[in-house]
Structures are given as C-alpha cells and as structure tokens.
Amino acid sequence: MATQDTALDTRSGRRSTAQRNALFLRIAELAPIVIVLFVLFGGALVLALLQSLGFAPWFGINTFPDFSYFGALWGSSAFWVSLGLTLYYGLVSTIIALIMAIVLSLALIKPFRGKTLYKYLYKLPLMIPYTVGIALAVLMLGNGGILSRLMALVGMIDNPGDFPQILKTHYGWGIIAVYVWKQVPFMTLAIYAVLLGIGRETEEAAAILGATRRQIFFSVTLPQILPGIVSSTLICFAFNVGAFEAPFILGGGYPDTLPVVAWRYFNDANYAFQLQGMATVVSIGIVAGVILFAYLAVYRRYERMRGRA
Amino acid sequence: MTQVQLRAVRKEFGSFVALEHIDLNIASGELVALLGPSGCGKTTTLRMISGLDNPTNGEILFDGKDVSEVPVRDRNVGMVFQRYALFPHMNVEKNITFGLRVRNVSPEEVSERLEEILDIVQLTQFRHRFPAQLSGGQMQRVAIARTLITKPSVLMMDEPLANLDTNLRGEMRRFIRDLQQRFNITTIFVTHDQVEAMELSDRVAVLFDGRLEQFDTPDAIYHRPDKISVAKFMGASNIFECTVADGMIKAGFADLAAIGTQAFAQGERADAMVRSEAIRLLKEPQDGAANQVEGEIRTADFFGATVSYTVQVGEHELNVDEHSTEKLETGSRVFLQLPGDRIWLFPKRAN
Ligand SMILES: Nc1ncnc2c1ncn2[C@@H]1O[C@H](COP(=O)(O)OP(=O)(O)OP(=O)(O)O)[C@@H](O)[C@H]1O
Numbered sequence: 172m173a174t175q176d177t178a179l180d181t182r183s184g185r186r187s188t189a190q191r192n193a194l195f196l197r198i199a200e201l202a203p204i205v206i207v208l209f210v211l212f213g214g215a216l217v218l219a220l221l222q223s224l225g226f227a228p229w230f231g232i233n234t235f236p237d238f239s240y241f242g243a244l245w246g247s248s249a250f251w252v253s254l255g256l257t258l259y260y261g262l263v264s265t266i267i268a269l270i271m272a273i274v275l276s277l278a279l280i281k282p283f284r285g286k287t288l289y290k291y292l293y294k295l296p297l298m299i300p301y302t303v304g305i306a307l308a309v310l311m312l313g314n315g316g317i318l319s320r321l322m323a324l325v326g327m328i329d330n331p332g333d334f335p336q337i338l339k340t341h342y343g344w345g346i347i348a349v350y351v352w353k354q355v356p357f358m359t360l361a362i363y364a365v366l367l368g369i370g371r372e373t374e375e376a377a378a379i380l381g382a383t384r385r386q387i388f389f390s391v392t393l394p395q396i397l398p399g400i401v402s403s404t405l406i407c408f409a410f411n412v413g414a415f416e417a418p419f420i421l422g423g424g425y426p427d428t429l430p431v432v433a434w435r436y437f438n439d440a441n442y443a444f445q446l447q448g449m450a451t452v453v454s455i456g457i458v459a460g461v462i463l464f465a466y467l468a469v470y471r472r473y474e475r476m477r478g479r480a
Numbered sequence: 481m482t483q484v485q486l487r488a489v490r491k492e493f494g495s496f497v498a499l500e501h502i503d504l505n506i507a508s509g510e511l512v513a514l515l516g517p518s519g520c521g522k523t524t525t526l527r528m529i530s531g532l533d534n535p536t537n538g539e540i541l542f543d544g545k546d547v548s549e550v551p552v553r554d555r556n557v558g559m560v561f562q563r564y565a566l567f568p569h570m571n572v573e574k575n576i577t578f579g580l581r582v583r584n585v586s587p588e589e590v591s592e593r594l595e596e597i598l599d600i601v602q603l604t605q606f607r608h609r610f611p612a613q614l615s616g617g618q619m620q621r622v623a624i625a626r627t628l629i630t631k632p633s634v635l636m637m638d639e640p641l642a643n644l645d646t647n648l649r650g651e652m653r654r655f656i657r658d659l660q661q662r663f664n665i666t667t668i669f670v671t672h673d674q675v676e677a678m679e680l681s682d683r684v685a686v687l688f689d690g691r692l693e694q695f696d697t698p699d700a701i702y703h704r705p706d707k708i709s710v711a712k713f714m715g716a717s718n719i720f721e722c723t724v725a726d727g728m729i730k731a732g733f734a735d736l737a738a739i740g741t742q743a744f745a746q747g748e749r750a751d752a753m754v755r756s757e758a759i760r761l762l763k764e765p766q767d768g769a770a771n772q773v774e775g776e777i778r779t780a781d782f783f784g785a786t787v788s789y790t791v792q793v794g795e796h797e798l799n800v801d802e803h804s805t806e807k808l809e810t811g812s813r814v815f816l817q818l819p820g821d822r823i824w825l826f827p828k829r830a831n
C-alpha cells in the first residue's frame with residue numbers, strides 16, 4: 172500500500188514543502204524496498220525520464236511535461252552526428268572484437284603447447300580497468316607514443332610526429348582499440364564456454380559427411396555458438412554505446428559521442444543544462460533499448476524457428 | 481564395395497595405450513561386429529578408420545591403398561556416432577540432406593534421395609521436426625539416414641542400438657541388415673551386446689583392452705573360442721580344468737569322452753568348456769549313456785523361456801539351461817549328460 176501511495180504522490184506534480192518532507196521521510200522508511208525496487212529496477216531511469224521532461228524541482232525547475240529538451244536535442248544536426256558516432260564506435264568495436272573472439276576461442280579448443288599459460292594470459296585485460304587501457308592506448312598509439320618512436324627508430328617514418336593520427340580522430344581507432352582490447356577476452360570466455368559445451372562431435376560428423384572446413388564453420392559451428400555470440404555482443408554493445416571515458420579521452424572532439432555530450436551538459440555551470448543532459452541520456456537509453464530489443468527479438472525468433480521454444 | 485585393412489595399428493593417448501596392435505582384414509561388403517567391454521578401444525578403432533584420429537603406428541588401407549594421407553572428407557566413409565551428433569539447429573530434412581548439400585548435389589537429386597531415405601527409415605511424418613523434438617529411436621534413424629544418403633563405401637556404426645527399447649532394437653537390427661545387404665556396404669558395427677553381434681554380423685572381432693582377441697564367425701566365437709576370456713565374455717559359465725588322456729578328459733568330477741583331444745599330448749593339462757544349453761538334464765539315469773553324471777540342483781533361476789539351474793556335481797557346480805516347461809525343485813537329484821562333441825578344449829598355453 173505504502174509503495175503505491177509514494178508512486179501516486181510522485182506523479183501528482185506540485186506539492187508543498189511539508190508534503191515533500193513527508194514524502195522523503197516515507198522514502199527513507201521504505202529505503203530497503205525502494206532501493207531494490209526503484210534503483211535496481213529502473214528507478215534511476217524513471218527519474219532521468221522525468222528530468223528530461225522538465226521535472227527538476229531540486230534545481231527550481233519544474234515545467235513537466237516539457238518536450239522542449241528533446242526538441243532542442245533532436246532538432247540539432249550535431250545530435251544525429253553524435254548518435255552516428257556513438258553507434259559507429261559501439262558497433263565496429265563489437266564486430267571486430269567478436270571476430271577476434273571467435274578465432275581465439277576456436278584456437279583455444281584445440282590442444283597446443285603452452286595452452287594452460289595462454290588461457291591465463293588472454294584473460295589479463297579483463298582484470299585491468301578501462302582507464303588503464305586508455306592510458307596504454309595513449310602511450311602506445313599517440314603521436315610521440317611508443318609505436319611512433321619505434322617506427323621512427325627503424326626508419327619507417329622520419330620523426331615520431333609523422334606518425335599517422337590514430338587517436339583523436341572521428342574514425343575512433345583509439346576508442347575501438349581500447350574496447351576491443353578489453354572485450355575480446357570477455358567474448359572469448361563466453362564463446363569458448365559454449366564451444367566446450369557443444370563438443371567436437373557435430374563438427375566431426377560434418378567432416379565425415381564431406382563438408383569443408385569453411386562449410387563446417389558456417390553451417391555447423393557458428394549456428395551452435397550463436398547463444399554465446401548473442402549474449403556477449405549484447406553486453407559489449409550496450410556498454411560501448413553508454414561508455415564515456417574512452418571517447419572522452421581518445422575521441423576526435425566535437426561532435427562528441429552522446430555519453431560525452433551528456434557529460435558536458437552535466438558539468439555545465441548552468442543547471443538548466445542538466446535537463447538537456449538527461450534528455451541526452453534518455454535518448455541513448457531509447458536508442459540502445461530499441462536496438463537491443465530488436466536484436467533479441469530476431470534471435471528469439473530464430474531460436475523458435477529451430478524448435479527451441 | 482571397399483575392403484578395409486588395419487595393419488599393426490597402435491594408438492596412444494599420451495602415455496595411455498588405447499590400442500596395442502590391431503591386425504584386421506575386413507572383406508568388401510562384409511558386416512563385422514566390434515565386440516568388447518566398455519573402454520576396450522572400439523570407438524577409437526572406428527575413429528581411426530574414418531580418419532578423425534590417426535594411428536600412432538601402423539597403417540590403414542582401403543582396397544589395398546594406404547589412406548593415412550586422405551583427409552576425412554574424402555574417405556567416403558559414413559559414421560553413426562555413439563551419441564548421434566545430429567545438428568541441433570537443423571530439422572530432420574536438413575540433417576539428412578547435409579552430406580549431399582555440402583557436396584553440391586543438384587537440388588532435384590537431393591529431394592529425390594531424401595524422399596527415398598525418409599521412406600526407408602519411416603521418418604516422413606517427422607521431416608520438419610528438430611532433433612530436440614525427437615525420441616531416441618527417431619534420432620537414431622535420422623543419424624542412420626543422414627549417413628546412408630551419402631552412399632558411403634564403408635559404414636561405421638558406434639553402438640547405434642544402445643538407447644533403444646527391445647522391440648525397436650529388433651526392428652532396427654533387421655533394418656540395418658537389410659540396408660547393408662541391399663547396398664552391399666562394408667559395415668563395421670560396434671556393440672557390447674553379444675547377442676546383437678552374433679545376430680547381425682558375418683564376423684565378430686572381439687576386443688579386450690586394446691587387443692584383438694579373436695576375429696571369426698559368430699558360430700566360431702560362440703562355440704570354439706580361442707581363449708577362456710573370449711568364452712567368458714560370450715557368456716560361457718561351465719569352464720573347468722582337466723587332463724587329457726586316451727581320447728578322454730579327466731575332469732575333477734568325472735572322466736568324459738570329448739572330441740578334439742588328439743590335438744593334445746598324453747597327460748596335458750587343459751581347460752574345457754561346455755555351454756549350459758548343451759547339457760541335457762534328466763530326472764532318471766539313461767542306461768549306457770556316455771558322459772552321464774549325477775548331481776543335485778542347488779539353485780533354479782527363472783528367465784521366462786528358460787530356467788537356469790546350478791547343479792552340484794561332486795566338488796563342482798555346473799550350469800544348465802533348460803526350457804521352462806517343467807521347473808524342478810532345488811534339492812532334486814538329477815542326471816546330466818555332457819555331449820562329447822559339445823565339449824571344447826583350450827590348451828593351457830593359449831591363456
Ligand atoms: N582423446 C582421448 N584421450 C585420452 N584417452 C582416450 C581418448 N579417447 C579415448 N581414450 C581412452 O581410450 C580407451 C578406449 O576408448 P574408446 O572410446 O575407444 O572405448 P570404447 O571401446 O568405445 O568404450 P565404450 O563401449 O564405453 O564406448 C578408453 O580407456 C578411453 O579412456
């Protein structure tokens with residue numbers, strides 16, 4: 172009952188200070204449940220949505236419902252460029268990481284010398300934070316970075332400054348490199364586990380039936396590791412679209428990716444931009460949500476088609 | 481269609497020796513059963529013939545030609561896996577036609593051969609189902625159809641009937657035998673069921689612990705095993721020591737007339753086997769009958785069509801199978817006749 176009241180109150184818009192205090196008290200009382208129900212199950216999202224629609228009484232702003240923030244955002248061409256960049260970095264790095272992860276997990280299935288050691292080594296990036304990865308990228312890939320110095324040293328370029336611009340361009344090779352570096356082990360882990368589960372027998376059966384290695388991969392192995400591919404790409408893509416540090420440090424500047432745009436809004440001295448930031452965040456959420464949902468829906472359909480309801 | 485030979489084949493997995501030294505000549509169009517207890521190397525043997533594994537030593541020949549350099553996909557063998565290995569993401573039709581599609585057979589021919597084989601394995605009504613929606617027996621028939629449709633020259637089946645109920649098992653045995661004869665495919669069939677091996681095969685290869693113990697017709701394996709181990713694996717229960725003398729054998733409980741004694745020296749120690757169904761059991765002694773001994777029934781186990789009696793004869797116990805039309809009580813006095821031509825002798829040196 173109490174939870175329902177709270178929800179009703181929140182929706183009723185204007186209220187006095189006394190009422191507001193009472194509300195906060197009640198929330199405090201219900202904190203454990205509220206935290207679980209609201210914070211974990213999308214309370215933050217609801218709040219973001221409310222803010223993006225003009226509800227931010229704590230900044231003295233409350234014009235709910237107000238679509239002008241979305242209007243301003245979606246009306247500017249910079250937003251669409253940012254969205255394009257965001258999706259581009261997210262998608263390209265997911266695809267590259269996926270291909271590398273598939274190759275790696277297929278290699279890991281086969282016995283080879285030093286396999287045990289290698290199985291530890293490839294997981295290393297999983298334990299190193301993103302920020303360290305970003306720092307490594309700057310150290311390695313920047314002009315004046317280790318790679319440029321090495322190339323200058325062996326005479327492939329005249330001086331480190333001539334090194335091709337990898338970081339801080341809108342191609343985003345630095346961002347993609349960091350994402351890939353971090354996510355290949357993760358995806359490999361997921362796909363390798365699925366591969367172990369399906370075993371080698373169907374591939375062997377296919378070979379005996381006359382299939383080439385290529386045919387075996389595309390018509391026998393790939394369809395069977397799809398669950399691992401879908402789950403890991405889903406997670407990585409969602410992360411890449413929402414991540415902020417890598418594009419912030421390694422990106423090409425204006426127009427930035429959406430999370431960076433949002434961050435700039437939040438950091439603005441003008442509180443009003445907070446709401447614009449929220450509109451950006453909500454936009455990311457909507458786009459990512461729609462894409463991921465569609466992706467899952469297609470996959471579910473495929474699974475149902477092959478008789479796995 | 482293809483003659484298969486294994487010459488001194490040995491297989492090691494690390495330090496573990498799975499197959500020690502196998503010599504096996506399988507004639508073209510022959511149906512051979514590989515029989516042996518779990519872990520004796522049956523699957524390993526098939527995997528090497530198919531090319532999925534390579535022998536550590538020795539060679540495998542098809543029609544006299546070494547196939548060690550021939551990749552799996554070009555050997556034109558068929559294999560029905562112990563666990564079927566159906567493609568879970570393909571329906572019955574797609575599973576069955578896989579081998580034709582990857583070889584770029586024309587769609588018309590694919591569908592023609594599909595209809596034919598679906599009819600043979602009686603899966604027409606399940607053609608659109610996925611493996612997860614099939615029963616064990618149906619999956620198995622898909623696995624067989626998928627293999628047969630490619631018209632392999634050597635067909636291997638790894639315990640294809642292990643997961644079936646008794647009725648379906650009998651049906652599938654006849655089905656496999658029919659197919660094998662119709663297409664005259666050299667077939668190697670793994671089983672650890674002696675009855676199945678004897679019913680189906682032209683010859684049985686008995687494998688123990690990575691060694692080929694005997695390779696012969698079912699009749700020979702059953703009645704004239706080379707070794708006690710083979711006899712025991714084939715279910716022989718009456719094996720006793722004896723001494724050969726004057727065309728007779730002296731067993732602990734009686735002196736018996738037996739054939740085949742001329743192969744032994746006077747006074748040579750030997751082991752004798754007599755099948756429990758070969759022994760006649762009588763309530764009254766028969767005058768002048770050879771090899772007749774007196775005993776007392778210790779136990780009687782009912783098996784439906786037969787009753788298995790344990791009969792105490794002197795210090796020995798003999799096992800006798802009789803029709804279950806009349807069941808005798810334990811403790812009854814009975815007379816056993818051991819036909820001399822049904823006593824099989826093993827030289828001591830063979831074991
Ligand atoms: N890849 C492998 N690595 C190590 N040992 C193996 C391998 N494959 C088989 N073996 C061993 O070789 C022996 C023979 O195995 P195989 O699979 O041929 O037995 P099998 O006769 O088919 O038994 P079952 O009737 O239980 O199927 C077993 O002891 C097994 O543990």
Ligand SMILES: [Mg+2]
Nearest residue numbers: 522523562638
């Ligand atoms: Mg086996």
